[in-house]
Amino acid sequence: MSPATITSQLKEKFPEAILDITEFADEKILHIKSQHILLVLTALKSAGYNFLADLTAIDNLTLGGFERFAVSYHLLCHETAERLTVKAYVSEEKPSLPSVESLWKTADWQEREVFDLYGIIFEEHPNLTRIMNPDDYEGYPLRKDYPRLGRKERDDFPVVNRGIRKKKPLE
Amino acid sequence: MNPTEIKSNILTTTLESAINWGRKNSFWPMPFGTACCGIEFMAVLAARTDLSRFGAEAIRFSPRQSDLLIVAGRISIKMMPVLIRIYEQMPEPKWVISMGACASSGGVFDTYSVIQGVDQFIPVDVYVPGCPPRPEGVVEGLMKLQDLVGEEKLSDYSPASDK
Numbered sequence: 001m002s003p004a005t006i007t008s009q010l011k012e013k014f015p016e017a018i019l020d021i022t023e024f025a026d027e028k029i030l031h032i033k034s035q036h037i038l039l040v041l042t043a044l045k046s047a048g049y050n051f052l053a054d055l056t057a058i059d060n061l062t063l064g065g066f067e068r069f070a071v072s073y074h075l076l077c078h079e080t081a082e083r084l085t086v087k088a089y090v091s092e093e094k095p096s097l098p099s100v101e102s103l104w105k106t107a108d109w110q111e112r113e114v115f116d117l118y119g120i121i122f123e124e125h126p127n128l129t130r131i132m133n134p135d136d137y138e139g140y141p142l143r144k145d146y147p148r149l150g151r152k153e154r155d156d157f158p159v160v161n162r163g164i165r166k167k168k169p170l171e
Numbered sequence: 172m173n174p175t176e177i178k179s180n181i182l183t184t185t186l187e188s189a190i191n192w193g194r195k196n197s198f199w200p201m202p203f204g205t206a207c208c209g210i211e212f213m214a215v216l217a218a219r220t221d222l223s224r225f226g227a228e229a230i231r232f233s234p235r236q237s238d239l240l241i242v243a244g245r246i247s248i249k250m251m252p253v254l255i256r257i258y259e260q261m262p263e264p265k266w267v268i269s270m271g272a273c274a275s276s277g278g279v280f281d282t283y284s285v286i287q288g289v290d291q292f293i294p295v296d297v298y299v300p301g302c303p304p305r306p307e308g309v310v311e312g313l314m315k316l317q318d319l320v321g322e323e324k325l326s327d328y329s330p331a332s333d334k
Contacts, residue, residue, distance in 0.1 A: 133284075134249050141283055150283025157251050157286075160258060160293045165331040 006047050006084075014040060019066055019089065027083050031066060034088040034097035041073065041086065041100050049075035049084055052100070055110035057118045058087075061144040068092035069120060073100070096121035099128075117142035187325050194238075194264065195320035198227040198313070201237035201261065203254060206244030208271040211303040220306035225313055234260040239316075242295075243303075245273035246286040258293045264328060266320065268312055269295045272302045 007021050007028055017036035022029045032040055054074040061068065067089035075084045090097055099122035101107045111122040112131040119140035122128055130137060137153070139146060172180070200222075202212050216222050216230065231237040234257045246254055258267070269289055272278035275298045277287035289295060296319060299312035 132249075146283075148282060154248055154283060154286055155291070157255065157292045159291070160255055162263070162294065163330055164263070164328050166294075166327045 006044065006049075009047075010040060010043060013043065027085060029085045029087060031070075031087050031089065034067075034071065034090045037071075037073075037086070037088040038098040038100060038103075041075075041103055044075060044084065044086070045103055048077045048079060049082075051076040051078055052104040052106055052110075053083070055100075055107055055114065057114045057120060057142075059118065059142065059144045065089065069095060069118060071097060071114060071120060090120055095119060096123055098123050099125040101125055116140075119143065187323075188321075190325070191321050191323055194323075195317040196226040197229075198225075198239040198266075198316075199229045199231050199237040200227055200239040200241050201231055201234050201257070202241045202243060203257065204241075204243040205246060205250060206271075206273060208243035208274070208303040211306065212241065212243045212270065212309065215306040215309045220310055222310070222313070225310070225317065227313060234258070235262065237261060238265050240265065240267045240293075241270055241309075242267065242274040242289050243270040245278060245280055246289055247284050248286065249284075251286050251289075251292065254289065255292060264323075266296045266316055267293060268297045268299060268309075268316060270299045270309060270312070271304055272300065275300065278302060 007030060010030070011018055011021070014036055017032050017040055018030065019033060020031040022031065030040070052073060053076045056072055058070045058072060059068070060070060069090040069092070070087045071090060073086040073088070075086065076082075088097055095118070097120070099107065099111055101111065101122075102124075108126065109131060111125055112128060114120050115122060115128050116130045116132055117140055129135070133141070139151065141150070202209065204210070204212055214220065216228070222228050227239065234240070238261065240258055240261060242254065258265075269275045273280060273285070274289050275295075277285050281287070286292075297312045297316045299308050301308050304312075
């Protein structure tokens with residue numbers, strides 16, 4: 001099934017879910033409301049887009065968009081080598097959407113990464129904990145309003161005390 | 172022994188310089204390689220710049236068996252507690268070489284998650300600049316450290332009476 005036919009089918013099937021369909025570099029981008037993501041991706045998977053190549057997020061703070069965050073799913077059909085991008089828009093006030101871990105196991109860690117860096121909650125995820133930052137880390141550093149140099153976390157360590165008096169070298 | 176042979180058979184020195192001579196010519200390095208500097212450090216150990224010429228070929232991956240920590244690579248906020256723990260596990264006397272721009276200053280990684288120089292939290296004896304430093308640079312740093320160790324006093328290791 002080609003991207004053109006599947007997208008028009010989806011538009012008939014889920015008219016309230018799809019916000020827009022755009023095209024860039026000969027590849028279709030599906031813009032949808034986040035609460036329908038599991039339904040849409042289930043339909044796409046059974047239509048032949050069997051592989052989740054990537055799952056990431058975009059902060060639209062300075063870009064503009066339907067909502068503050070877009071979680072983007074890059075799908076690939078192994079039979080026809082066709083690709084499709086799905087963007088689910090998530091609001092700043094309630095940054096949560098259904099997890100797709102039940103469809104693709106690879107979404108497990110990728111959703112944890114998005115949660116770690118953007119603070120987007122994936123409902124029904126089996127283990128939504130930080131994957132890269134320390135467990136006690138506060139804040140979501142890939143959000144555009146996070147200071148680039150951080151909030152002093154890189155300076156916040158104890159200075160080692162050796163308990164001896166040794167002159168500083170090279171002075 | 173014939174008294175005339177004493178001059179050529181007995182060496183007099185101070186305890187301090189004998190100990191320092193032993194220490195500086197038998198480092199047991201612990202490489203803490205977290206990035207490309209760690210790869211470059213392997214070249215330091217290999218045939219061309221062979222670190223064993225300086226008595227420092229006994230690489231130990233246990234901090235309890237080593238006395239020279241070589242921090243090679245960028246240290247993230249998640250790795251810094253590990254590095255501090257490893258440094259504290261090393262027995263005295265111990266020295267630290269900060270190898271490369273990242274370990275010394277954070278390098279190009281001026282972001283929230285990268286420590287801007289490990290010397291903020293652990294004492295560093297020798298900094299080796301470079302990104303990554305050439306093996307010759309690391310050998311130069313090791314020779315600098317040998318000079319420093321040669322000038323140490325035993326009293327340097329007495330407990331600090333008060334802060």
